[in-house]
Amino acid sequence: MNFQSWPHRVLVVDVEGNGTTPPDLVEIAALPVRAGQPDTSTAGAWLICPERPVTARAASIHGLTNEFLADKPAWTELADQVHDFIGKDWICAHHAHVDYRELSRHLPTWEPAGVIDTLRLAKATYKGLPSYTLDALLKHVGPNLSQAPRVGRHRATYDAYATAQLLLAMAGHYETWDQLIAAAVPPGLPGAPEPETDPTLW
Template sequence: MNFATWPPLLVVDVEGNGTNPPDLVEIAALPIVDGQPDTTTAKAWLIRPERPVTAHAASIHGLTNDLLADCPTWLTIADTVRSFLGTTWIAAHNAHVEYRELGRHLPGWEPVGAIDTLRLAKATYKDLPAYSLDALIKHVGPDLTQAPHTGRHRATYDAYATAQLLLAMAAEYDTWDQFIAAAVPPSLPGAPEPEKDPTLW
């Protein structure tokens, strides 16, 4: 895979407050540049949600109501997030979640395409017992020494880990088109058009 031919791409991850539907409490967006995560231009936002963070959600990502009390609200940063995301490709683990929640919070926003590393992993590493982010980290063994010190289940760490897994899996494909065919679910933007039956008028 020639990473120099890739279009602009952001690995994204979001964390919520545990309500249904969730308010966002953290977003990370990590550019991939020349086949490497570019932490120098990455962005992350902590957000004070309209509704309190549930105890269950806080126990997973550690973002408590007290920690978020002085953070900006979504309305304060929405335009900044929209501007940074632009309309570029995004990638995420189980990308339906990021695509749905970012789209719900940013009406009218639409990426060029959405790569799902969960779908990609199932195509690349067949017959693994599990395809969670933790299971893939254990299987692939990516270099996470430069990952943010926030730890798992924080958006910055998970975006970095997802980026490393994405690049490791992409190396198994010869071309961008082959990669996209394996990585983009039919229901998300950027999915290849199905071949038309040439016998039909």
């Protein structure tokens, strides 16, 4: 992959919610990828005290309890900061519909340049796998996660780092940025390639 064909910054994002429907956000991570490498030195990460309590099931998955989040800022205090950090860059996430939907709901004036879904990309890159969950793909690809945040799986910062490594591993199967996004951007989301139209006969 020629990373010079990529945008200057692609943000690998992950969000965690409080388990309600629709969810309140409790954690957001945004990890820049520049020149084919994750840039942890300029990553953004936010913990949020939700309006509604974290459900027991959600807390059992990501470990973010009501007690832990009680002294964290409310979303209204962080929204402008998150919006300014994410800007209009391309974003990437695993099962990106979810992250894009929740970020868009919480940031109604935000619109990224495009949305890469590593789930969709994995199905195009590694055909025939029995599972395309993040855990299954990490086991299949075996990226180096030794520099991942120590908070562990299902925390936004860890999952964003793992997803970034997965994206970069799959990028090696494509020669150009355009080829990658043709496989990775779900139809209907920002950045999806326009369908080709038949040339006029006139």
